[in-house]
Amino acid sequence: MAAEMAQRHEAPLSAVTVGGGGAPQGGAPWLSDLIRTVRSKHPHLQRATFTLKGMPANKITEAAHGARLLVIGSRGLSGIPGIVRGSVSRAILENTDAPVLVVPSRSPSHKDR
Numbered sequence: 001m002a003a004e005m006a007q008r009h010e011a012p013l014s015a016v017t018v019g020g021g022g023a024p025q026g027g028a029p030w031l032s033d034l035i036r037t038v039r040s041k042h043p044h045l046q047r048a049t050f051t052l053k054g055m056p057a058n059k060i061t062e063a064a065h066g067a068r069l070l071v072i073g074s075r076g077l078s079g080i081p082g083i084v085r086g087s088v089s090r091a092i093l094e095n096t097d098a099p100v101l102v103v104p105s106r107s108p109s110h111k112d113r
């Protein structure tokens with residue numbers, strides 16, 4: 001979604017992942033596959049990847065300062081798991097100055113439709 005928006009508006013794309021103190025050097029395990037897919041579908045798109053360490057909501061909010069659009073994924077945690085673990089997407093929505101598009105990581109179940 002982010003790559004399509006960036007290409008449509010002729011803007012660069014920055015892929016950002018955040019891990020704790022033990023974040024792997026190359027970022028999240030899925031990041032290299034994602035970047036390969038973006039590169040093949042959008043070969044002329046200017047792109048960069050960043051792996052940051054710290055609290056995800058804080059680091060993403062800082063990285064998004066001045067962005068034209070922030071596209072973030074959401075695991076869709078609700079109820080007790082969402083309360084206990086917190087919501088990174090909610091914290092970002094409440095604290096960023098950039099416009100935000102939240103993309104759910106999974107489709108709603110049949111009962112939610």
